[in-house]
Every structure is written in C-alpha cells, then in structure tokens.
Amino acid sequence: MAETLAVRQISLRFGGVKALTDVSFAVEQGELFSIIGPNGAGKTSMINCISGRYRPTEGRILLDGRDITRATPNQRPSLGIGRTFQNLALFHHMSVLDNILVGRHHLMRNSFLTGALYWLPGVQGEELAHRRRVEEIIDFLDLQAYRKAPAGTLSYGLRKRVELARAMALEPRLILLDEPMAGMNLEEKEDMARYIVDLNEEFGMTVVMIEHDMGVVMDISHRVMVLDFGRRIALGSPEAVLADPHVRKAYLGEEDEEPAPAPVRAVS
Ligand SMILES: Nc1ncnc2c1ncn2[C@@H]1O[C@H](COP(=O)(O)OP(=O)(O)OP(=O)(O)O)[C@@H](O)[C@H]1O
Structure with a gap:
C-alpha cells in the first residue's frame, strides 16, 4: 500500500533540549497510527513538525512522496493535512x-x-x-x-x-489528532473512539493520533510507535508494542529484566 506520510530522520532541538532525535517512520494510506510515550517524550513536537508549526532541525517529511519539510503551517491544509489541538482552539462566540x-x-x-x-x-x-x-x-x-x-x-x-x-x-488526506480523548469521561471517550474509527474507515482518512489512554490506543490503532526522550524505541502492532519489555519499562514503569535497550529499535 502507498505511503501517505514518510518521516525521515527527524531531529528537533530547542537550544540545549533535544525534543526529537533521528526519528523515522512511515504511515500507510488508510492507516490509523498512534504515537505514545511518557510526558515530554516528543509526541506533540512530532505532530507539530508534521503540521508545520515547528521546523525540524534535521530530516525530511514527505506527504504522498512530496517533500513538505519547508511548507508553512498555512500551506499544509491545502496540501491535505488537518489537525486538532491538545488544548481546544475553537471560536467560542461562533x-x-x-x-x-x-x-x-x-x-x-x-x-x-x-x-x-x-x-x-x-x-x-x-x-x-x-x-x-x-x-x-x-x-x-x-x-x-x-x-x-x-x-x-x-x-x-x-x-x-x-x-x-x-x-x-x-x-484532509491525513488528520493529526493531539490527545482527542484528554479530559473526557468514559462515555465520551467511547464515542470519540467510535468516531475516529469511522472517519478512518468510512471517510478513508489516514490518522496519526497522540493519546495517553492506552486502552483506546491499543483497541483502535493499526500500528503504534513509542517515543521516549525524543527517540523511537518501538514500532509495531499494538500487541507487539505492549509485549515489548523496553516499552513496558519506559512507558509503564515496569522493571526491565534485560540489558539496557539500544536507542532505536523496531518490533513488528
Ligand atoms: N516550544 C518549545 N520550547 C522549548 N522546549 C520545548 C518546546 N516544545 C517542546 N519542548 C520540549 O521538548 C520536549 C518534548 O516535549 P513534547 O511536548 O513534544 O512532549 P510530549 O511527549 O508531547 O509530552 P506530553 O505528553 O506531556 O504532552 C520536552 O522536553 C519539552 O519541554
């Protein structure tokens, strides 16, 4: 299947802070792809690089094979990228x-x-x-x-x-969802999860989602990428990612019985 989004060796620095280091991944057309990781892992920074809010220090971003790394945030909607924000950004009086x-x-x-x-x-x-x-x-x-x-x-x-x-x-051909369930009660989360699945399946929109609710992420995602300290530590099916001992250590805080992980690795 065709790649809608390709992120190639993206790094992002804010002065001395390395928000992202050499992160690569691709999202296929029609995929529901989630990015998870502990607080400060670089998830929003990655979404902001894709939406054009941040310009990566290094690396390239391709949409349908076209290099959009230098496209401005205002150009991205016309290119087919839509997004929602972690903190709501609606016009309240409208x-x-x-x-x-x-x-x-x-x-x-x-x-x-x-x-x-x-x-x-x-x-x-x-x-x-x-x-x-x-x-x-x-x-x-x-x-x-x-x-x-x-x-x-x-x-x-x-x-x-x-x-x-x-x-x-x-x-949009690609919709970026930044914590769509944050602050919701259980019923609202279930509704939102159903809408996301339906917009992916019925409207054919490719989805990249950041979400802290692991239950929802594992339930509806086709593949999941895990970031930790700005690096990709795992990428694969929800089952493979959940079973990965390095992910359990980084994300769920479980003890790792194996030697320390290599900085970048993939499971699938
Ligand atoms: N505009 C900015 N200026 C300076 N540092 C930033 C900026 N945006 C992010 N950072 C830093 O980059 C790192 C990654 O932050 P980011 O918000 O991308 O993480 P996150 O995984 O989305 O976290 P959370 O789950 O808490 O939203 C953090 O150390 C953060 O402080």
Whole structure:
C-alpha cells in the first residue's frame, strides 16, 4: 500500500533540549497510527513538525512522496493535512456550524470575496455545496442538536467533537489528532473512539493520533510507535508494542529484566 506520510530522520532541538532525535517512520494510506510515550517524550513536537508549526532541525517529511519539510503551517491544509489541538482552539462566540465552516476556508475559491460578490453566478452555488458538506459532517458526528449553539456554551466533550468536525471539514488526506480523548469521561471517550474509527474507515482518512489512554490506543490503532526522550524505541502492532519489555519499562514503569535497550529499535 502507498505511503501517505514518510518521516525521515527527524531531529528537533530547542537550544540545549533535544525534543526529537533521528526519528523515522512511515504511515500507510488508510492507516490509523498512534504515537505514545511518557510526558515530554516528543509526541506533540512530532505532530507539530508534521503540521508545520515547528521546523525540524534535521530530516525530511514527505506527504504522498512530496517533500513538505519547508511548507508553512498555512500551506499544509491545502496540501491535505488537518489537525486538532491538545488544548481546544475553537471560536467560542461562533456557532458550531460557523466553527466547522472555518475548517473549509482553504477549499472556498471565493472565500475572500464571498461577502461582496455573493449575488454573482456561482458564488451561491459554491456556498451551498460547502454548507451541504458541513451538514454531512454534523450528521456524522451527531452534532445536529448543537449546530446553532455558540461553541463556548458546550461541554468539554462536545467541544472536542466540534474541533474534530472542523478538522474533518478540511477533507484532509491525513488528520493529526493531539490527545482527542484528554479530559473526557468514559462515555465520551467511547464515542470519540467510535468516531475516529469511522472517519478512518468510512471517510478513508489516514490518522496519526497522540493519546495517553492506552486502552483506546491499543483497541483502535493499526500500528503504534513509542517515543521516549525524543527517540523511537518501538514500532509495531499494538500487541507487539505492549509485549515489548523496553516499552513496558519506559512507558509503564515496569522493571526491565534485560540489558539496557539500544536507542532505536523496531518490533513488528
Ligand atoms: N516550544 C518549545 N520550547 C522549548 N522546549 C520545548 C518546546 N516544545 C517542546 N519542548 C520540549 O521538548 C520536549 C518534548 O516535549 P513534547 O511536548 O513534544 O512532549 P510530549 O511527549 O508531547 O509530552 P506530553 O505528553 O506531556 O504532552 C520536552 O522536553 C519539552 O519541554
């Protein structure tokens, strides 16, 4: 299967801090790929390199074989990369519907002039097509009851769902989810896990997810990469990663009975 994302020997330094060191991995088209690791392991730094927020000190990032390492964060949505944030980034006073429409901004040919030229032929048609697509996403994420509500009035779990809707509205080929279940109760987590599986299977979106809830990660991921101190220490199926003694030591704090691990290794 084709590689949607290829990360090649990425390193990222902040002054003396090595956030990432020589990390490589690839994500296949249609894959649901998770990145896990202890606090400070470099997970968000990696997502930020892929989304363009951080520019890696070394290495390359390819999307569908095209080098996007130097593309700006503003260019990445047009290239097909959508993301959600660890801390919610919604417009609180805007309705759910309008927040989601913001996600389609880069797809709107007429966006800049839509207001002024609204009555010209084609502009209304385009606007309608965007609204239809947004309504489909609202249905998919069961947000009908909240479409007119200001985003700031919703519960935390619902706001996370609106943020997912906004990222989906971009119709990304690759969607980056930064802790989509953080702060949720069990029921909200189960809902979110189902939506992520469905957007992967039904909408065909390739997913890269950071998540601390190991149960969810192991349940829904096709493959899992483990970072520790900015290095990749394991990569493989959830079962292989869970069974890996170095992962158990680094991530779960279990005693390692074997000699110290090599800095970079893979299991599959
Ligand atoms: N903008 C920044 N400036 C300086 N140091 C940073 C910056 N961003 C991250 N770091 C450092 O890089 C390292 C990796 O941080 P990162 O946030 O990527 O880890 P993480 O695995 O996402 O952690 P968490 O699970 O706590 O969110 C940490 O030592 C962190 O302090």
